[in-house]
Amino acid sequence: xxxxxxxxxxxxxxxxxxxxxxxxxxxxxxxxxxxxxxxxxxxxxxxxxxxxxxxxxxxxxxxxxxxxxxxxxxxxxxxxxxxxxxxxxxxxxxxxxxxxxxxxxxxxxxxxxxxxxxxxxxxxxxxxxxxxxxxxxxxxxxxxxxxxxxxxxxxxxxxxxxxxxxxxxxxxxxxxxxxxxxxxxxxxxxxxxxxxxxxxxxxxxxxxxxxxxxxxxxxxxxxxxxxxxxxxxxxxxxxxxxxxxxxxxxxxxxxxxxxxxxxxxxxxxxxxxxxxxxxxxxxxxxxxxxxxxxxxxxxxxxxxxxxxxxxxxxxxxxxxxxxxxxxxxxxxxxxxxxxxxxxxxxxxxxxxxxxxxxxxxxxxxxxx
Amino acid sequence: xxxxxxxxxxxxxxxxxxxxxxxxxxxxxxxxxxxxxxxxxxxxxxxxxxxxxxxxxxxxxxxxxxxxxxxxxxxxxxxxxxxxxxxxxxxxxxxxxxxxxxxxxxxxxxxxxxxxxxxxxxxxxxxxxxxxxxxxxxxxxxxxxxxxxxxxxxxxxxxxxxxxxxxxxxxxxxxxxxxxxxxxxxxxxxxxxxxxxxxxxxxxxxxxxxxxxxxxxxxxxxxxxxxxxxxxxxxxxxxxxxxxxxxxxxxxxxxxxxxxxxxxxxxxxxxxxxxxxxxxxxxxxxxxxxxxxxxxxxxxxxxxxxxxxxxxxxxxxxxxxxxxxxxx
Numbered sequence: 093x094x095x096x097x098x099x100x101x102x103x104x105x106x107x108x109x110x111x112x113x114x115x116x117x118x119x120x121x122x123x124x125x126x127x128x129x130x131x132x133x134x135x136x137x138x139x140x141x142x143x144x145x146x147x148x149x150x151x152x153x154x155x156x157x158x159x160x161x162x163x164x165x166x167x168x169x170x171x172x173x174x175x176x177x178x179x180x181x182x183x184x185x186x187x188x189x190x191x192x193x194x195x196x197x198x199x200x201x202x203x204x205x206x207x208x209x210x211x212x213x214x215x216x217x218x219x220x221x222x223x224x225x226x227x228x229x230x231x232x233x234x235x236x237x238x239x240x241x242x243x244x245x246x247x248x249x250x251x252x253x254x255x256x257x258x259x260x261x262x263x264x265x266x267x268x269x270x271x272x273x274x275x276x277x278x279x280x281x282x283x284x285x286x287x288x289x290x291x292x293x294x295x296x297x298x299x300x301x302x303x304x305x306x307x308x309x310x311x312x313x314x315x316x317x318x319x320x321x322x323x324x325x326x327x328x329x330x331x332x333x334x335x336x337x338x339x340x341x342x343x344x345x346x347x348x349x350x351x352x353x354x355x356x357x358x359x360x361x362x363x364x365x366x367x368x369x370x371x372x373x374x375x376x377x378x379x380x381x382x383x384x385x386x387x388x389x390x391x392x393x394x395x396x397x398x399x400x401x402x403x404x405x406x407x408x409x410x411x412x413x414x415x416x417x418x419x420x421x422x423x424x425x426x427x428x429x430x431x432x433x434x435x436x437x438x439x440x441x442x443x444x445x446x447x448x449x450x451x452x453x454x455x456x457x458x459x460x
Numbered sequence: 461x462x463x464x465x466x467x468x469x470x471x472x473x474x475x476x477x478x479x480x481x482x483x484x485x486x487x488x489x490x491x492x493x494x495x496x497x498x499x500x501x502x503x504x505x506x507x508x509x510x511x512x513x514x515x516x517x518x519x520x521x522x523x524x525x526x527x528x529x530x531x532x533x534x535x536x537x538x539x540x541x542x543x544x545x546x547x548x549x550x551x552x553x554x555x556x557x558x559x560x561x562x563x564x565x566x567x568x569x570x571x572x573x574x575x576x577x578x579x580x581x582x583x584x585x586x587x588x589x590x591x592x593x594x595x596x597x598x599x600x601x602x603x604x605x606x607x608x609x610x611x612x613x614x615x616x617x618x619x620x621x622x623x624x625x626x627x628x629x630x631x632x633x634x635x636x637x638x639x640x641x642x643x644x645x646x647x648x649x650x651x652x653x654x655x656x657x658x659x660x661x662x663x664x665x666x667x668x669x670x671x672x673x674x675x676x677x678x679x680x681x682x683x684x685x686x687x688x689x690x691x692x693x694x695x696x697x698x699x700x701x702x703x704x705x706x707x708x709x710x711x712x713x714x715x716x717x718x719x720x721x722x723x724x725x726x727x728x729x730x731x732x733x734x735x736x737x738x739x740x741x742x743x744x745x746x747x748x749x750x751x752x753x754x755x756x757x758x759x760x761x762x763x764x765x766x767x768x769x770x771x772x773x774x775x776x777x778x779x780x781x782x783x784x785x786x787x788x
Contacts, residue, residue, distance in 0.1 A: 164748045171540040195542050265648055316734050318651045332628040334650055451753075452562075455745055458737040459562045 129154040130382040133166055134183040136324065137347075137403040138234065138369070143396055147389050153382050161322040163188045170197045170374060177374045180383040186221045186368040187438035189229050199375045200227035205384045208391035216368055216409040221439065230370025231387050233397070234343070234406035237366040237435055238273055239357040241345040242337035243330060252358040255281050258337060259312045268318040268329055269339035271309070271454045273365075276438070277339065278305050280363040287365075288442035288449075295445060302449040309453075310460045319458065323347075330355060346405030346424035357424075359431040366437045368409065401425055527765070534758035553759030563742060567764070570739040571771065573653070574721035577660045578668075581717050582710065584661060585668045589709075590702075592669075593676035605673075612666055620730050623659045624650065627731075651733035659731040664720055668713035675709025676702070704783070711779040715772050722768045739764050 132139060136159050144155045158179070160166050166182055173179070174197060184192055192198045203209045209217065209231075216222065216232035242252045246266075251257045255277060258267050276286030284301050285291065291298035317335050320326055323344030329335045330348060340357075348355045371390070373383050390396060397410025398417055407425045408414070414422060427435075487493050500510050533539045537550045557563050592604055611619055626632050627649040634646040649655050679702065687697045725740040732738070739760070746757030 162748055168540070168747060168754070171542065174540070313734050317648070319734050321729075328624075332624075332630050332650075333646070334629050334648070455742065456562045458734075458745070459565045459742065 127152040128379055128382050129156055130181065130379050130386050131156045131158070131179045132181045132183075132371075132386075133158050133160050133169070133179050134181070134371070135160060135369070135404070137405075138183060138400060139390075140396065140399040140403050143390070143399060147386065151385060151389070153385060155386065167192060167195075167197070171195060175376050176378075177376060178378070179374050180377040180379045181371050181386065182374055183369055184230060184372050185438070186230070186232070186370055187440045187443070189221070189224055189370075190440040190443055192372070193224060193229060196375055198229050199373045199377065199380070201229055201231065201373065202384070203228055206231070206388045206391060208388050211391050211394065211411055212409050213411050221368075221437065222370075230372040231391065232368050232370050232409040233390070234369045234400060234404060235366060235409055236341045236343050236369065236406045237359065238277055238364045239340060239342045239345060240337065240360050240364075241326070241330070241340040241355055241357050243333070243335075244354045244356050246336040249356065249358070252337070252356065253361055255360045255362050258339060259315055261315070263336055264315045265317050266334075266336040267316050267338050268320050268326055268335045269316065270321065271319050271457055272450060274339055275302075275305055275309070275450055275453060276365055277362075278308060280365075282308075287436075287439040288446040289439060291445065292442050298445055299449060302453055306453040306456055309457045313457065313460060342407070342425070343405035346421075347403075348405075349424040350402070350405065350421055357427070359427055359434045361434060363434040363436065366435050368437075369406065530758045531762055533755050534762050536755050539754045539758075550755075553756045554763065556756055557760055557763055563739075563760070566737050566739045566742045567767075569737070570722055570764070571767065573656070573660075573736075573738065574718050574768075577657055577664070577721050578714050578718045580657065581661045581664055581668045582714060585665050585713075586672060586710075589669050589672035589676055593673050593679075594681075601677075608666065608669065611662075616663060617726055617730075619663060620659055620727050623655065623662060623731060627655050627658065650731065651736075653732070653736050656728055656732040656736050659727045660721055660724055663724070663727060664717045667716040667720060671709040671712035671716070672706065673709075675706040679705050707779055707783050711776060714775065718775070719768055719772060722764060 130153055132155065134157060139155070139157055144157070147153065148155055160169075160183065163185055166184070167188075170177055170179065170182065170192075174195075184198070189198070212232055216235065217228075222228060222230070222232065240252050240255060240258065247257070247263070257263065258269065279286040279301065282305070284305075288298055291301070318325075318329060320329070320338075323341055326335075326338055326340045327344050327348055329338070330353065342357055345355055345357050349357075371387055373380060373387075377383055391410070394408075394410045394413040395416050397408035397413035398415075400406070401408045401413065401417060402421060405424065414425075417425065501507050534553050535549055535551070537548045537552065538545050539547070541547050557567075588608075592601060596604055611622075624631070628634070629646040629648065629650070631649075633649065634643070637643045637647065683701050683705070684697050687701050692700065723740060724738070725744055728736060728738045728741060732741075743757050743760045743764070746753040746760065
């Protein structure tokens with residue numbers, strides 16, 4: 093445990109890491125000298141660097157991380173590689189499970205092999221979306237939400253209480269959003285169900301609604317500065333003052349707040365969506381045993397969950413992880429109760445209908 | 461010289477040079493090796509075939525192979541093939557492009573952008589190439605070329621980020637304009653067709669510059685001197701002598717830059733805005749979407765490939781006609 097390297101400014105505080113060091117050796121010693129490797133596809137900052145180095149030193153298992161920034165790309169990459177994938181662990185959002193499961197891309201999660209499974213908050217480990225066909229399919233690690241992020245020097249907290257501000261003439265050319273995510277949010281703005289559950293039996297109505305939303309987005313196109321894809325892009329746009337406000341995931345925004353940037357987030361009154369990132373074992377994973385060793389190690393202490401929050405800005409799913417955050421970090425990863433009441437989770441039941449309509453709409457909006 | 465004497469002389473030479481002792485010396489004296497070499501060099505045609513086989517294999521497997529695979533995927537209804545799904549031949553992916561006008565806009569926008577950016581690159585780099593070829597001493601030309609090459613030592617993404625630093629709201633250009641008192645608020649250069657154009661011109665300038673430099677450098681100075689003796693002014697000399705005789709360089713440079721510009725992906729994504737979506741971004745969208753969209757992406761890529769080739773062929777024909785017209 094003496095090999096920890098503190099090479100990241102935002103990374104663990106000494107006290108928290110000492111706690112993690114004390115918490116995990118008993119587990120890691122069991123895995124010592126296992127060797128081999130484990131291949132992981134995940135988002136930037138989801139695997140804390142210090143934990144990775146510690147895990148490699150203690151187990152002899154080399155951790156190969158390939159960064160991804162999109163669920164669809166992971167799906168396509170894995171679909172192309174099956175039945176002999178190069179990846180062991182991937183990062184699928186809970187509401188995208190079904191698509192991966194139906195294509196035989198994921199292996200059911202054997203929670204009996206994870207002695208630390210009970211260290212996850214049951215809100216995430218036992219909720220309805222996490223169990224499909226009687227199986228668990230992933231280890232919930234971080235939860236996020238779609239928020240309105242704004243530069244506090246330029247936009248007031250009152251203005252940030254509604255998504256309308258994002259489409260106002262006042263901020264013309266100073267906004268940015270991810271089109272696909274924004275389509276669901278605009279549906280909420282207009283009183284529709286962005287999960288499409290209500291339209292399961294009325295596909296015609298779903299298509300009409302999507303056409304209306306598409307038209308709205310095309311009309312508002314002259315107001316937007318940039319359609320973006322990754323969290324790093326919007327961070328850069330805020331830092332360069334290219335935008336004053338934008339739709340974002342809470343993680344990248346929280347990371348900027350923790351760095352001292354004058355940024356704040358809100359869940360506007362019209363509502364928004366939340367999601368949970370999970371780590372999953374790929375079907376036919378070449379190093380499945382090492383994958384379970386890695387996952388169990390990752391769950392071994394709440395300090396590791398806190399480290400993931402510190403690095404990524406997303407909210408940890410681990411029990412008691414918040415106590416290892418600073419006041420600023422707690423602030424950047426929490427929301428007032430009245431705003432949280434506006435939040436609902438993305439659901440997967442009608443994904444085929446939803447994305448069947450949304451994907452062409454995204455193309456149409458981009459092309460217009 | 462008798463055979464015995466010749467053999468002795470060869471042995472003396474071998475002993476002196478060490479040929480017989482080295483690996484290559486032993487190999488060249490090994491009779492199966494000699495027989496093999498005799499076989500492959502028996503005729504010039506056979507020699508040509510042997511020499512051509514490796515480049516041919518390289519082109520077939522590394523260049524044409526992936527493209528043929530892309531065309532094959534574009535003619536299927538499913539790829540990657542999910543378990544239990546049967547793949548069928550179809551032209552639907554091509555029909556989707558021709559049947560939906562949504563896709564025409566980024567397609568034609570890309571071709572227009574590529575044409576416009578190629579013209580801008582030509583206008584900007586021609587004077588540089590002219591200066592380099594005609595006004596820089598031969599011993600300094602390599603140094604100048606090296607200076608121009610330096611940005612190309614780093615990748616496309618890094619150079620694109622350099623443009624972002626230059627053109628951002630807090631970038632160097634806005635800072636200079638503000639310092640000079642010309643603006644109060646930053647001009648939003650970024651995420652527009654302007655920023656995308658600056659990026660693409662910057663990234664492709666060298667591909668234009670080198671053919672132009674090569675053409676200008678080969679042009680004898682005496683031609684211009686003769687034209688001047690006959691009373692032609694600077695503009696007339698350029699228009700009637702320099703420009704027509706460098707049309708080959710212009711043609712090569714424009715072809716390279718146009719073809720490269722049609723395929724740029726990262727630069728439009730990073731520097732472009734909501735109204736600059738290129739066809740490469742549309743194609744990438746099909747490959748990113750989680751679903752069975754790869755064949756559509758492959759079909760669209762094939763359409764762009766052939767469209768760019770056709771336009772390039774037309775352009776080359778025009779250039780050839782111009783060249784012939786001038787030599788008549």
